[in-house]
Amino acid sequence: MAYTVGQVARAARVTVRTLHHYDEIGLLRPSGRTAAGYRRYDEADLDRLQLIRYYRELGFPLEEIAEILDDPDADPVAHLRRQHELLSGRIGKLQEMVAAIEHAMEARTLGIQLTPEERFEVFGDFDPDEHAEEAEQRWGGTEAYRQSQERAGRYSKEDWLRNKAENEEWGRRFAALMESGAPADGPEAMALAEEHRQLITKWWYDCSYEIHTGLADMYVADPRFTAYFEALRPGMAAYLNEAIHANAITRS
Amino acid sequence: MAYTVGQVARAARVTVRTLHHYDEIGLLRPSGRTAAGYRRYDEADLDRLQLIRYYRELGFPLEEIAEILDDPDADPVAHLRRQHELLSGRIGKLQEMVAAIEHAMEARTLGIQLTPEERFEVFGDFDPDEHAEEAEQRWGGTEAYRQSQERAGRYSKEDWLRNKAENEEWGRRFAALMESGAPADGPEAMALAEEHRQLITKWWYDCSYEIHTGLADMYVADPRFTAYFEALRPGMAAYLNEAIHANAITRS
């Protein structure tokens, strides 16, 4: 059986132009032509095309595919191994990027500006071990972080907006409470601290009391978080820190 | 402070040519030039370059980066979300490719030819659900398969060769046993069946007796495996099948 370009293209899910291209560069020459100059592909050509598409999808450049297919001495397993490594590396890089994006999205919702250093985190420009270690230290490499990463990716724009709105709503009530002069370790403050914990659990990850107090400490230790709360109301970072601690002690 | 192209290039880890390119397309024009025509970059330019590199690493095309940076109304989070999806998709595809490669490597060591269908498995050309389901059925989605996949990727060429050699050695001894006329459910056949199980455990995954009998059945059911054993010695597939079953019943 002989096939025309169009038939082959449909069968192999490539464009006619692609077949022309493969012909041009000698990667896949049709086994014959009709009197009118039409390309005629036979079964063997189809087999070869399958192999070509296969290696293509594995990321091999066309020239290398030609080498593999035309050199019977070439070791296909070696090629596969090499490609396996390449792919693994690429997956790793992409995963780092995804993590960086999630981090960026998370920061955006709080309106926190990333430091240049953080912005460049995605680049492999420092020792990977050191980098991993730092990430471990900063985020604990914890289940919590993984949860939040996972969720971050799934949230729609509406989700983000609702999240932000709920956050702001809570912020307003907390600021109002401060205004009223209520003590940071009083029942109302503790109730709002608890609400804060629940908000995190709802949107991000299971926030235990332990984690919550850890967060509270970060709010006064990390200037970016401090700035965020201070912008809502001066003194809020410290006040919230105290309320969270009080709440954690009382409830657990 | 003002910097020359070279200085900027070194600092930002890009090539001079890249900066020229960014200038050409208007993505990053240096804030000034010296009398001699030298590009002069200032701090603001560096900031912009950082952002450019950041979005670049996240996979944005240059044109889109220009949009994001030049349009203050553009929603960066929306862009991030979109990019997150793109990256996740790409990771998924790459992971499928890796699985396909591992499958191919595994098949190679046994000298089994993949069917065209399998060769095209890596393409997303049929319903993903159906595909996943089929893979589930074929491989059980089991811990065993995951183990073997994981190991396949780590093996060096020498490992593969040793694996192959051990396999062949076992094959020779098993063929010799058949030759001797020993019964398939006799002690020697069972011993070699057990050795076979251990070989799999050593190289691939924890091969329980249950899994082993499953494999044995596949050896007579799947023509490609059958062909492999039949090539070693006619009747070997069925003989091995029986020996494995006998061994499993006796030992467990």
Place this chain on the structure above:
DNA sequence: GCTGCCGCCTTCCGCTGCGTGAGGGTCAAG
């Protein structure tokens, strides 16, 4: 003031893997 060398300039061609025409011939059906 001359030489040497490095860094900078612009210009231009090259690479991959095709997409997308333009401008025309061919084939089978009605």
Place this chain on the structure above:
DNA sequence: CTTGACCCTCACGCAGCGGAAGGCGGCAGC
């Protein structure tokens, strides 16, 4: 004999630079 679906061969275009050619600018040492 026409129509419409195919097919052909040029040939330019795309991103995102790499790299070379050919020529100044700037600074150090003689």
